Amino acid sequence: MKVQPRNADGFCRNPTAGIVAVLVYGPDTGLVRERGQALSRAIVSDLQDPFRVSDLKAEQISGDGARLNDEMAAIAMTGGRRLVRVRDADESVTVAFQALLKQPPSGDTLCVVEAGDLGKSSKLRALFESDDKAAAIACYVEEEGELAVTIGRILGEHKLTIDTDARDWLAANLVGDRAVARGEVDKLAIYMMGASRVTLEDVRTVIGDSAALDMDEPALAAADGDIASIDRALGRLFAEGTSPVPILRSAQRHFQRLQMAVYHTTRGQTAQQAVKALRPPVFFKMENQMTNQVRRWNLPNLALALDRLMDAEADCKRTNMPDETLCARAFFQVAQLARRSGG
Template sequence: MVALKAQEVDRFVAKPPESVSLVLVYGPDTGLVSERAATLIKHAGGDDPDPFSQIKLDGSDISSDPNRLVDEALTISMFGGRRTIWVKDGSSKNIVPAVETLLRNPDQPSFVVIEAGDLKKTAPLRKKIEGDKLAVALPCFPDTAKDVDRLIDEETKAAGLMISREARMALHALLGADRRASRGELQKLCLYAMEDQRIESHHVEEIIGDASAFAMDELIDAAALGQLKTLDQGLERFEAGGMDAGVIASQALRHFQQLHFCKLETQKRRSADDVVGSLRPPVFWKRKSKMVRQVEIWPVEQLERALIRLNETVKTARLNAVLGPSILSHALLMIGQYASRLNR
């Protein structure tokens, strides 16, 4: 079965067909990958799942013993119901031989979910599952503005809270890179604003700003404006907190894509202030002047070079978690040094 399109994924996760026995969940948004894998396991297990029928395996468990996966999948649940098998970290080890063995047993009664990272189209695991009629591959990309709005609505409705337009705009500037992190921040915000019955922008600034200690946007703005001291401090704090270099690099790439778009628009005799002000979703008001300045100082050619550098950084950070932070730091510092000269 071919990989589902982004708009089809949520419908599939809400009600996976009984005919599907193997699902690969992959993509750059690790929080969304984990959330969707957990939802699939929950739906397959039913309302009152038997804990003995829910098996979790690490990728290393089945790469060293390819028969382990099919043995677990062919085991009949002791107390009835469908047995579920959740394979974690499926992209870090070669589990293709185990998956091939499993796919040769189409009548196996279990429901298997493999949680993986950002797999290329040519990745053997992804190709194998997309090419099988009883398996499905679900891509998980960073949230769009519409996704963030839906997430905000879900959490505020569950908490019984209203939210102001200004607070929603502020959240758009802070959320979206990682679904799990975004949901956690929203739940914390709702708890913080519970007594006021309505979330305002000051709630967002007070709880989300303080909790993250150093906003990702502030780090990226520091690089794009050449504020080297701020950038250096931000990188130190992110490293101390166990930075996800791939998430930060992706966010920086999207930001520079926006700058490139804005710069091209200014060449049509539009002011930087007008172009930035017309972006959708709107730029958080506290960041608007910073972004206008970035559009003003960066030449188109240099923005294109920065985009190439950041795109390479994203790929490397996702493939190598150990080297990711140092590669990201080097890329942002190089950008910051150039921006510092522009901003004099």
């Protein structure tokens, strides 16, 4: 069965009875991990319990479906439901799960499978979506509006309210990876302990120098025409396991904001005034850099840059070329446009 996005978090807290295996997949690796954890803890509170939890790697079952079946059939010596976790799954485990779902062993063990971005042609995804003993949960990158709601909910769990401008600034700067966002918001909640309301000043104090803003670096470098900095920033993000899609979306947001600011300069505002007027506000340490970018770019070249970035995101989803290559190529093309704009 296919779990609808609006039902995903509720399903993770309370999986439907009769489900043998759940596939959690998508480009937002942080959200995949978070939902995989939530599903797992719904079955076993202590995920280090060796009697009730079995961790398998994809390669352990890709050539040996019997291993998966044996783990699913095992009985916990201490009682209670058992959990089998499969990390970094890919198409190679499809046959093992076809055998499992065709004739699942008796008992109430649940298998939680975590995977990366699986396209519509994925056989593994199709299997979990079509079988009534399995479930598939997609984890796509949250839009800013969705993340803003999530931020409000997480802070509410800490008995905190947040001002609208502070929430929107957080959402704009943390969008792309749910795990990073949750970590930063939890850090903010600890900083605010004893208070009841979070302001924009509080947010900038706590999050301003955070590694969570690293996602902005390739976009800023591209808008400056700085190819060497693009290469370093992308290399670091890819090494950390960040998916190219949220990186491209972060860049699209930056260039859309540049487009808005440049438009306002054509209506009489100075570059500095146009940047100051953007909402959510630009992080103060980036204001000078973005002001210079507004002076560099024009509207026709910004439209071309956005086309390159959106085409790259679409190609990541529909072609067989390596996503990281497609992403890097788009950023280098945008940097060339920046050099032409500044030339």
